[in-house]
Amino acid sequence: MDFNYTDEERKFRFELRDWLASALPAGWGDTVFEPEDEEERYLFRRDWDKKLSSGGWSGINWPVEYGGRGATLVERGIFAEEMARAKAPESLNIIGHNLAGTTILHHGTQAQKDRFLPPIIANDEIWCQGFSEPNAGSDLASVRTKAVRHGDKYIVNGQKIWTSYAQYSQWCFALVRTDVDAPKHKGLSFLLIDMKSPGILIRPLRQISGESEFNETFFEDVEVPVENLVGEENDGWRIAMTTLAYERGPEDCLGRQVRFKQEMEKLLEVCSAEPTANGVLSDDPIVRQKLGRSIVEIEAMRLVALKSFSRIHAGDERGPDASVIKLYWSHAAQRMNEAALDILGPTAVLAEGDEDAKASGRFQTSYLQSKAFSIYSGSSEIQRNIIGERMLGLPR
Amino acid sequence: MNFLFNEEQTSLGETVGQVLADFAALTAPDPSRDSEAEVWGALAELGLFSLLVPEEHDGVGLAFVDLAPSIEALGSGLASPLIASTLVATEAIKRLGSSDQRAKLLPEIAIGETAIAIASAELGRGKDPFFAECRLLDGKLSGKKIAVAGADVAQELLVIARTESAPVLVLVPTDAAGVTITAHSDIDPSAGLCRVVFDNVAVAAGQQLARASIDALDTLVDLGATVHSGMAMGIAEVMLRRSVAFASQREQFGKPIGSFQAIKHRCADLAVAVEAGKATSHYAFWACSENSEDRSGAASAAKAYCGEIGCNACNDAIQVHGGMGFTWELGLHRYLRRAQVIEHAVGSRAWHYDRVVTEALAAREVENAAHRDAA
Structure with missing residues (x-):
């Protein structure tokens, strides 16, 4: 057991600390704060995420080949401490970095990695999570949103709920039912869905705090190319467990x-x-x-x-x-x-x-x-x- | 940075646990001190008391943090608190003693010949372990201490006292003239808690540990608090293990009771508390080892939090065991009793939570000053 830092790690800390001091507005946290309006706050955080990635401080633990720094666990700890110290704004793309990205890193094809990881780390594409449904909450494996394969496409129909940031997202990863006859854990697949696809309707839900961070998301005959399937068809539960382990x-x-x-x-x-x-x-x-x-x-x-x-x-x-x-x-x-x-x-x-x-x-x-x-x-x-x-x- | 124990540290803890497991009386339903001397001998033979002693004084020269798993094993095994207090005193003498004191005491401690009881608590000042009415005036010590674990079998007492102007730590042999030691009637008769009265006990200058300073007291309290947090977690871990084992085999309504969420969830919450408590305790061991800036905050955090978790774990285990839980013969009461002794040693939870706030506010001041300087 050792909590001491090496010279390299100290260097990492001070490099980050200096960068934060220059990247945040003057008076940040004392006289200058995040906008209170939700839409303005979204734009502010979006800008902050961009700043992080252009400064090389986005997705620091990802492999260097996908734009990360391959940061060690110690450096991740330092990163968290320094962000706290600087009262840095929250990232808008946590779901992209922590869930979509890591799941694709684990289970994605090379083509999926090449397509999806760079825009996550650049914070060009924001992600949301399509797991919960009105009748699949704690019993997640009973999701009913259906994906039926037609040639090189899946046709998705159903409803997701509590979809945080759906209104800001370019992409959604979703757990969908591809085999209605199989036992409930065995008939699920993991799809990456373009939120611009025709047939997606987002309806904001108002939360206990009065804010509307999360949504209902409806899918009506939404077409998803088969290359956006992660892992094998009907192996979605196993993939989702990786996502949850990171979540x-x-x-x-x-x-x-x-x-x-x-x-x-x-x-x-x-x-x-x-x-x-x-x-x-x-x-x-x-x-x-x-x-x-x-x-x-x-x-x-x-x-x-x-x-x-x-x-x-x-x-x-x-x-x-x-x-x-x-x-x-x-x-x-x-x-x-x-x-x-x-x-x-x-x-x-x-x-x-x-x-x-x-x-x-x-x-x-x-x-x-x-x-x-x-x-x-x-x-x-x-x-x-x-x-x-x-x-x-x-x-x- | 690495937050795991290495193989040496872990196996040391396992060995201590195995040695204690050979003495069934330690955890038997009837609290007794029958095996205390034998246990001491076995641990001395194992070399436990030499581990913290520097090599120059015939010890192994390990760091304080290296003993964390062993301390947990002492807690799990309901070993006499005198063992832990001797280890705390060893580290305190190592850090605060003069070269003469180190040369004289440490080799004796290393071979298990000197057991040291720590005398801090007094009547009349609640929870504050720093407080002492015991007075050292003109080389004479007078006053009364309570709840001194193992004073009746120890060779030395490490006493928190005060001169007219400052707190002071003194080492007093238990057989010195004017020292009267009587056993308490207490909640945990296996802990060997004693009342110690000093009546004009002669104390030579060489018996004073370090310069009279509040820093020395902080050191002693931090070491003691940390060791007690470890023992509390040892108890909590046994309570978790026994609850899970019982819930897995005890059947009601035709099923093991552990399949019911009311029981399962209680056990899960206990497992979470054990994980969180151990994290704070282990960090405190490291902070003490390294004398890090946040040492006192970390030690108090660990003592307050783990003390609370240790007591709650006993409550949970008794509840999970149902009617058996509150029988004498099952012996869970032994852990409950010891958890209370640990909770109230070296300052209770309330005192340590308070000290956590003091330390946090002081750290804020330092941070703010640095911020102002930078601006």
């Missing part, structure tokens, strides 16, 4: 931890400035207990991810420990968001747009958003089943 894995956790750490820092800032009858909020012993526990959990999130990285680095297969990570960060983050509101007292109910709201109401927005954490990417109940059965070996 729930340490890369995802580390990236999110960056955001949660920023939130924690903001909360500490508010607590050390907000007056009370005998000092400031951060002097209050009850507040300190809540802060202390959340500080520990946000840090544990980073450590749990790094530990998993180390195991993968040492040659372990990705397995149910991805579910451990997902289950941990989602509830730890929710606890922090609960604690934040609890600590804020009467201003807990003042949200974005109110002149008396703390930190421009970000804790209130995060609190509402955090309710999704324990549901998407497989609900906590599903993760607990996976951990119980596949990791602990408990009977089904």
Whole structure:
């Protein structure tokens, strides 16, 4: 066990730190923030993603041949820390990088890799995920969206739901049923679908926070060339498991931890400035207990991810420990968001747009958003089943 | 960077676990100290006490982090807390002792001849492990300590005391004139918790560890907190293993109870807590080993969080075992009792969470100052 950094790694850190300082607008995080309007924020993040890729900081862990840096796990950890330190904006193309890209890297043909990976790393093409359906939530393998092969095309009909960023995406990877007679896990295929295809209808869904990041996506006789099938026909469940291992894995956790750490820092800032009858909020012993526990959990999130990285680095297969990570960060983050509101007292109910709201109401927005954490990417109940059965070996 | 233990560190832990497993009395339903001396001898023979001692003092010269899996094994095996406190004291003497103290004590410790109990807790100041009413004035130590694990069998006491102006760490032989040691009636009779009264005990200048400084106390508390976090995780791991084993074979409604989500999910949550707790504990071991800037924050994070996880793990295991869980004969109560001893040693959870905030706010100040300088 060794957390020391080599000279090379330190060099990497300072190179990134310098680049971030020059790439972010002056006063970023202090006086300059992301646009509040959703559409403007989308454009802002799109620009930021472009900046990242032109600076060579996009998809750093990907192989050099596809435009990455082949970054080591240590460098990924440093990357996450420096992004947190700089309060860097969130990437819009997380699904492209983390899910579509890694799945194609694992299971794609050479032609698919050549076609799809460069635009992901360049952030020219944004991706969304077509897994969940109205009747296939926790029971994902019961998807009904059908793909029927006609010559060199699949004809896709059906509906996906909770499709985050569908409105901004050029591509969608989808789990579709190609054999209705086979057992449910055996009749699925993994398709890459051009979102410009005729027959796709996107209807925004309004979330608990009032935002509309996710959507319903309808497919009516949508044509998909057979070369956009990943892996074999009817082998889609196995491919999707790779996608899920990354969706729930340490890369995802580390990236999110960056955001949660920023939130924690903001909360500490508010607590050390907000007056009370005998000092400031951060002097209050009850507040300190809540802060202390959340500080520990946000840090544990980073450590749990790094530990998993180390195991993968040492040659372990990705397995149910991805579910451990997902289950941990989602509830730890929710606890922090609960604690934040609890600590804020009467201003807990003042949200974005109110002149008396703390930190421009970000804790209130995060609190509402955090309710999704324990549901998407497989609900906590599903993760607990996976951990119980596949990791602990408990009977089904 | 690598966040895994190497083979040597892991197999050391396994060996300690195997040695302890030979002594059934350690985890038997009836708490006893019957095998304590034998266990000590077996671990001394294994060389456990020489591991942290530098080679120049006849030891192996391993780093603190190398012992992390072994400490977890001490927790899992319900070994006497005196073993862990001796290891903490070894590291403290190594770091804070004068060359004379090191030369005298470390070789004795290495061969298992000197057991050291750490006397910190006192009545009247709640949770703060730094606080000491025990006074060292004009070379005489007076005062009272409670919950000193293994004081009645140890050779030396490492005492947190204070002079008129500053905190101080002193080494006092247990047989010194004016030292009275009595066993407590306590929640875990196997832990050997004692009340220690000092009545004008003569303390020579050479018995003072390091210069009187708050840094020395921080060091002792960080080492102790980290070791206790490791023992708590050892307990949590046994509780997880036993819960899963029981839930897999115990049948109700015609099925193993582990097939019911109410039980399965409880076990899954426990597994997640074990993973998160171990990550914080292992990091604290490394931070102590390296004296990293965030050492105190990491140690307090580990103590608070793992203490909590250790106690909760016992609660979960008892619940999963149902009616058997709260019988004497199953012996789960032994872990529950020990988890409480660990939780309240070297400062409780509340004190350590508080210290985490102090450390985080201080780190923010440093970061802000650097930010201002850069601007």
